[in-house]
Amino acid sequence: MGMGQEDQAGRKPATEAVHGGEPRQHPYGALSAPIVQTATYTFSDTAELVSFFEGRSDRTEEYGRYGNPTVRLVEEKVAALETAPDAIAFSSGMAAVTTAILALVKSGSHVVLFSDCYRRTRQFVTSVLAKFEVEHTLVPPADLGELEAALRPNTKLVISEAPTNPYQTVPDLGRLAELCEPRRVRTMIDATFATPINLQAHTHGIDLVVHSATKYLAGHNDVLGGVLAGKAGLVDVVRDLRNVLGGVMDPSAAYLTLRGMKTLDVRVQRQNASAMALAEALEAHPRVPRVWYPGLPSHPNHPHAARYMRGFGGVVTFLVEGTLEDVSRVVDAARIPRIAPSLGGVESLIEQPALMSFFEMTTEQREAVGIHDGLVRYAVGIEDADDLIADLLQALEATKG
Numbered sequence: 001m002g003m004g005q006e007d008q009a010g011r012k013p014a015t016e017a018v019h020g021g022e023p024r025q026h027p028y029g030a031l032s033a034p035i036v037q038t039a040t041y042t043f044s045d046t047a048e049l050v051s052f053f054e055g056r057s058d059r060t061e062e063y064g065r066y067g068n069p070t071v072r073l074v075e076e077k078v079a080a081l082e083t084a085p086d087a088i089a090f091s092s093g094m095a096a097v098t099t100a101i102l103a104l105v106k107s108g109s110h111v112v113l114f115s116d117c118y119r120r121t122r123q124f125v126t127s128v129l130a131k132f133e134v135e136h137t138l139v140p141p142a143d144l145g146e147l148e149a150a151l152r153p154n155t156k157l158v159i160s161e162a163p164t165n166p167y168q169t170v171p172d173l174g175r176l177a178e179l180c181e182p183r184r185v186r187t188m189i190d191a192t193f194a195t196p197i198n199l200q201a202h203t204h205g206i207d208l209v210v211h212s213a214t215k216y217l218a219g220h221n222d223v224l225g226g227v228l229a230g231k232a233g234l235v236d237v238v239r240d241l242r243n244v245l246g247g248v249m250d251p252s253a254a255y256l257t258l259r260g261m262k263t264l265d266v267r268v269q270r271q272n273a274s275a276m277a278l279a280e281a282l283e284a285h286p287r288v289p290r291v292w293y294p295g296l297p298s299h300p301n302h303p304h305a306a307r308y309m310r311g312f313g314g315v316v317t318f319l320v321e322g323t324l325e326d327v328s329r330v331v332d333a334a335r336i337p338r339i340a341p342s343l344g345g346v347e348s349l350i351e352q353p354a355l356m357s358f359f360e361m362t363t364e365q366r367e368a369v370g371i372h373d374g375l376v377r378y379a380v381g382i383e384d385a386d387d388l389i390a391d392l393l394q395a396l397e398a399t400k401g
């Protein structure tokens with residue numbers, strides 16, 4: 001049980017973002033968390049060392065890869081925000097995803113992955129795990145009928161994102177948990193797009209929730225990190241493997257993440273509102289045949305999103321009429337968003353998936369995996385929504401015909 005949760009039951013996410021997981025008094029009476037920039041911890045004498053290993057001492061730290069007080073604060077704050085019993089931090093989102101998956105499977109296991117997912121997660125499951133005789137099935141996003149049909153006696157883990165990237169599908173999380181739990185299949189949701197402000201998947205029966213902290217949690221496009229939250233026993237299993245594999249969060253990265261999380265609620269509320277307004281403006285635009293935003297009633301998974309999410313997030317995916325090059329002109333004509341991979345920070349970012357994550361594929365290969373050349377992913381920052389909308393409308397206008 002995270003300390004944060006015991007003390008603070010019932011507090012709202014905005015309060016937890018600021019105070020969750022932090023002691024009332026930091027060392028030295030410092031208001032902000034100290035960065036404990038050390039690789040190891042000393043023992044005053046052999047007797048203290050022996051009492052530590054015998055579990056008779058109240059010391060918590062031994063060596064940097066096994067724990068750090070600044071990193072622990074990140075973990076406690078995430079556990080408080082998720083209302084999960086425990087959480088652990090990693091050097092990146094992918095360190096969190098890969099360590100968690102490896103901790104839960106062995107050779108001969110089977111993993112089910114929804115196909116609309118982060119490219120590197122798919123690569124890990126379909127290429128890396130395959131080298132170790134871990135089988136997998138890819139199922140269409142949010143399709144629980146296909147999921148049920150894919151479950152086998154050796155299925156150990158089901159992985160989905162919520163919402164997924166880039167089409168923002170949201171599975172029926174409660175039903176997903178109901179299908180998996182009785183079969184002793186673990187469920188893991190990558191909730192990077194949602195953040196704990198918009199979704200607490202663990203409260204809907206999901207075993208493990210993972211985030212790329214690089215995105216919304218840290219929120220300033222200045223640090224890489226990952227976190228995993230969930231049931232205490234399961235988190236312990238993943239922590240043991242993290243301590244072996246070594247993908248731990250650095251204390252300075254932990255400080256930036258902690259500092260970023262203080263404003264998580266205000267940033268995400270703004271991003272939810274701006275993305276909704278942008279999605280509506282785009283849906284009404286003649287050059288935009290389709291918009292995927294889980295807050296729009298036109299999104300096929302809007303009912304699931306409305307049921308499980310408290311807000312719909314800051315990413316809007318849309319199709320612009322025209323060729324790859326026509327659409328690049330729109331992207332280039334937008335003056336506020338910067339062209340970069342990533343999302344969730346204070347700066348708005350724009351990208352064409354066909355030229356970013358799917359660059360090495362041909363148009364035909366991209367179509368086969370459902371990535372249209374005219375697709376644009378807009379990750380709103382915390383700028384003024386009217387400015388963002390006016391800017392994108394001028395880009396569509398300036399490049400038409």
Ligand SMILES: *Cc1c(COP(=O)(O)O)cnc(C)c1O
Pocket residue numbers: 092093094095097118161165190192193212213214215224225226
């Ligand atoms: C960015 C991202 C990751 C990977 O996180 P890193 O911090 O870049 O390692 C995983 N899942 C999703 C949904 C992401 O957006």
